[in-house]
Amino acid sequence: MEWTREQRYLPYEKWSALTLLKLQSQAAKSKYQLHYHIHPTSGLLNDPNGFSYYNGQWHVFYQSYPFGAVHGLKSWVHLVSDDLVTWTNLGQAVLPDTKLDSHGAYSGSARQIGDKLFLMYTGNVRDQNWVRTSYQIGAWMDEAGKVTKLDKPLIEAPDHVTEHFRDPQILMHNGKYYAILGAQDKKNQAGKISIWRTDKIDGQWEDLGYVDLPDMGYMIECPNLVFVDDKPVFIFCPQGLDKRITAYDDVYPNMYWIGESFDFDSGHFVTKQKAPINLDYGFDVYATQAFNAPDGNAYAISWVGLPDSSYPTDDEGWANCLSQVKKLSIKKGKLVQKPVAAMKSLRRYPESLDGDLEFDEGGQYELKLAIKKDQEGTLTLAADKNFEQGLKLSFSTGSHASLTLDRGNVGADVNVDYGTTRSLALPKNRELKLRIFVDHSLIEVFVDGGQEVLTGRFFAPAGNTYAKMSTGIDYKGSLWQLKDM
Amino acid sequence: MEWTREQRYLPYEKWSALTLLKLQSQAAKSKYQLHYHIHPTSGLLNDPNGFSYYNGQWHVFYQSYPFGAVHGLKSWVHLVSDDLVTWTNLGQAVLPDTKLDSHGAYSGSARQIGDKLFLMYTGNVRDQNWVRTSYQIGAWMDEAGKVTKLDKPLIEAPDHVTEHFRDPQILMHNGKYYAILGAQDKKNQAGKISIWRTDKIDGQWEDLGYVDLPDMGYMIECPNLVFVDDKPVFIFCPQGLDKRITAYDDVYPNMYWIGESFDFDSGHFVTKQKAPINLDYGFDVYATQAFNAPDGNAYAISWVGLPDSSYPTDDEGWANCLSQVKKLSIKKGKLVQKPVAAMKSLRRYPESLDGDLEFDEGGQYELKLAIKKDQEGTLTLAADKNFEQGLKLSFSTGSHASLTLDRGNVGADVNVDYGTTRSLALPKNRELKLRIFVDHSLIEVFVDGGQEVLTGRFFAPAGNTYAKMSTGIDYKGSLWQLKDM
Incomplete structure (x- = not known):
């Protein structure tokens, strides 16, 4: 089946409930279906979003297009867990329903602020000529799971980036909020990680430029900064990276770079590592999201699926899954990823x-x-x-x-x-x-x-x-x- | 919210997928939601259906109206389990989509025949004047969960019953198929259990009259015949039963009657029990379905919910659940119901x-x-x-x-x-x-x-x-x- 742009961007309310029920049943019955990994209830799953700890539970969301195994109009599906292993699917949490995310509630992160969970994500908007604008937007989720979106963008794309500017990770450092984003620099079309800062989450955000990593490919997606064994580690997806820098086999790789120190305000990154290292040596890992949890550990979870790729389940109207959660540590200059203890349960x-x-x-x-x-x-x-x-x-x-x-x-x-x-x-x-x-x-x-x-x-x-x-x-x-x- | 008949019987394809996604998310997030019992993914759950063992797994279905906590257009939702405790929801399996079940795929049972699971259930049909016809219909489910309906009714209501004739339980005895159904006798408007027989599942079914239990109330719903410790036991829901026969507190009770022997062909039931006995002394048990499993045990599962009743979750667009599975035995003339062993897991x-x-x-x-x-x-x-x-x-x-x-x-x-x-x-x-x-x-x-x-x-x-x-x-x-x- 060929999907037209009109079909992929048809508003959710224009789809019939019967179609959705049939897709959900078909996905649940698939012989390929995952049984102890997060998987879509129907349609396509891509990036993990908002991996966080809030209100006594672990939270993760996934990018969802519920109506087929294609990249259509995206929303966030919400899951919670007590142990990082057994997840309960709470359904669609962020819908593409405002003028700031009309063509997709794209990837982002989450962090507890006060007694709520703050979501920061990319709103994808297309005009009549299909020209894209990306807004970095915010929403508050309360304990009951109710999401209230802010009505103004937190960050609009600065002049020095192209339309490729997305996937904010919200961080806190020295009492201020920071966000890092994947970006394509306008001048040389290179992949960069953009840094922003604010005192007040819904206040004025200040552009701090780029992390001083070398240019990588033509775009960096899904950047994460996580502190592992006290070292700053960037995990990111460099698209179009020259394979002479670091060899990889997939269409796009997911890589990491361990540093000795990172200055949030200047973007200065001190590292002994010479080049990015592959995060995974298998086939399908992308868009890994990592965060520092209140239990003192750093955890990561990956999309198992790749952009611009097709899978045999496409014919069953669903595709992809998330990896198990991996606990991060560093050993001899390399990032170590272990199953969490509760996997034994x-x-x-x-x-x-x-x-x-x-x-x-x-x-x-x-x-x-x-x-x-x-x-x-x-x-x-x-x-x-x-x-x-x-x-x-x-x-x-x-x-x-x-x-x-x-x-x-x-x-x-x-x-x-x-x-x-x-x-x-x-x-x-x-x-x-x-x-x-x-x-x-x-x-x-x-x-x-x-x-x-x-x-x-x-x-x-x-x-x-x-x-x-x-x-x-x-x-x-x-x-x-x-x-x- | 008041539901009109038009709303309740709106075809599933006329509902929007967005409405369904929101209902599913709302149900999943409810503080009242069940976590180790079968519950609706949205809308109303009522009777368990098709409780059976097939293809190496336990199967159960539930009556579903996905769009609200009302008795609307019903379908069957399918679940499977390896241990009678942990169930996987495979979604809508029997939809009200033929002229024999246009106004609801109502309750029924399932039994392995050959290498398929045969479903026998009541098709509810209303004409333009909203006059009801009930058809007892059949469908084959294969190992992949694909359901193929027979295009002719197995049984049409005989002259001696009113429009209240439903809930077939399919049984096998001496190489022949039998079905028992809940019925309202036309002559005296009394609740009865009707018996039918056939040599060939989709062949001619013969009316064998009623089980010779006393008249009970004005209707019997959801009759089951199950052999427990070698004794025939009828489990059923007598509506309008005189409380002087057996006292009960709910709007309708769920009761049982243990016999010494039962003759499938004449309906002759020999029993020492004087009156029906309440199956449950709590509040909300109804429409219990029981069957003799290949492991030699008799198991039962109940709807926890009652007809003509409302619940606080109605406002959240979902209602009711199934009980845990109960293993049946007889002790001193009474039916004993125990949790299954795997509940300890x-x-x-x-x-x-x-x-x-x-x-x-x-x-x-x-x-x-x-x-x-x-x-x-x-x-x-x-x-x-x-x-x-x-x-x-x-x-x-x-x-x-x-x-x-x-x-x-x-x-x-x-x-x-x-x-x-x-x-x-x-x-x-x-x-x-x-x-x-x-x-x-x-x-x-x-x-x-x-x-x-x-x-x-x-x-x-x-x-x-x-x-x-x-x-x-x-x-x-x-x-x-x-x-x-």
Whole structure:
């Protein structure tokens, strides 16, 4: 089905409830549907928004287009959790219903201010000639989940940026509010992170220029500043980044840059890191949102999906999901991402896997493996009984140590133009520890305690839940079925 | 808001998706919302339908009107579970979209036949003069959840019944299919259970007359025949039953009748029981559906809600829920209803409560109590900090032993015309064992291992989660917070 612009931007009230009910049912029944990850109730999910802690609960929102697997008129869907693992979907929270967000309530962030949650986001507006204006706008959410929008923009695009100016992250520092935004500099069409400051959240915002990172690609989307082990870390999506700076395989990468210090007012960023580093070595991670939580930890959650890409569920009228929440730390100059502790609360039916084995993994599980050094083999997952198809995780723990995820022969193809394998070099002659989470059509591989993560969607035929370790591998393993969240 | 007939029967496609999204969000955010019971995603839920086991999963459906807390144009919403506790909502499965169910896909049952699930239900049709015709119709559901309706009715109302002829339960006996239906006999306007038989599910159905139970009230709704400990048990809702036959407090009761034998072909029912017995001694149980599962057990699930009644959530555009699943057995001529084993999988944060105590129960919990004999007191739940309001469970375990649930001073009133207390006589001078499940606005009290059950909705202000046992009571207790399902 081809979607016209008119269809994609049809107001929500013009769609019929019957269409929506059928889309919701179709998405819920999909064999690819996620069971312990945040997924759309219908239509397309993209960026996580407003990841925050407020009123005794964790909050996250996702960018939603409810009527199909296309980037149409966007709203925010709201979810809450007590443990960062089990989320309750509270439905559409921010609708594109004012003249400042008429063509989409685009991405943004949230932060508790006083006794309310303040949302800061990009209002997307198109004029009759389809010329875009982006407004950075605000809204207050109360404890009952009621959202009241401010009637004036907080920030309008300054002269030095193009129409690409969006995704505000609201921060607080020394008693003032700051916002960082993704921007395209007008002069050289380069990707930048723009900084703003105000004393009063709905007062006058002051343009502080750009963070003094090098120009990256032609646009930076979804910038985040988060303090991890006391170091400032920027997490962002540089579009069009030269692969000679940092190699990546997806259409656009999600990267990070760890600093030693950051001056909010001048944008001065001191760093020992030479170039951005890939946040994830899998296939589909983008628009990661991170924040410093009141419990002292920094947490991140990612969109598992990519811009300008299509997925097999598009035909079922839904697409994409969010990753599990990842707890951030720094080790030897690299960002470490670990599952949160409460992920263990999903475990049931533990099994030991020691030595060579074939087993039925069931499609929704955690697999913990320790593979001894100097081994070389392949773990096949999501396979048919005869192992003619399957998701392959190949490893070497010898002198040319590496890990490769291959989704080239799983079932339905995904974004094959960008390759069907992703590889990662590993420290040589060392034991390899993996925690692998599979949720029907999603795999998340945490390598050596989260020092690297490989995330990817895969689309296997129903019933392909067989697994096999290649013969002769010296390893130990544990398998748990995981409950629905 | 007053609903006109036109509004209530407006086709689903005429409602806007925006209205539905707002209703869904409002229901999800309600402080009264259920967290481990089946509840409507929006609008009104009534009877459980099609409670069954098929394709390795438990299935249940509920009667749904998605657009408000009124009895409008009904459809079936489908849910599946692996454990009878955690249910996944798969959305609208049977829509009122043919000329045989144009004014509602009303209640019915389900049973695996071959490799599909066969649904048998009442199609409600109104003509231009709003005269009703009820068709008993069928549909096949496949493993992917796709529903294909038969294009001819299975059964049309025979001459000896009025327009009140509905709620088929499909059964199998000696290689033939049987259906029992709720009926109003035309001659004396009495409530009856009608029996039908066929060799071939979509073939000719034969009218076998009525089950030879006494006339009960003016109509019987939702009849079920289930075999419990090898005895035939009818569970049904006699409307207008003379209270001198069996006393009851609600507008309509849900009752059962245990037999020694039942002859499917003649309708002959041998029983030692003199009169129907109340299935539940609480406030809001109706339309219970029960079936014999392949695991050898008989299970029941109830609508917690009543016909012709209003609830405080009506103003939020949603109403009612289903009970937890109850496992049936017979003890001393009475039907025993127990929580299923997997309910324990929801438990977390165990606490011991021994002796006099005030505690914060949190709103979503299981409380297990053993109250010694010859005690008299009150357990107050869902109370404010000062215990000015609360849900009261008063007990005496002395010579006039009884249990009374009082929702008269909780917060918002419910159906006060039918009284605000429900009482139950208990065996005298005996220890009393209670398992109490609370889910925000629902209480289910299992008395002495399920020998009696009291179920009721209650509507307390937000934050009223304080509990107190009256002083000097000799008891032991355990409290668990319960996870969301």
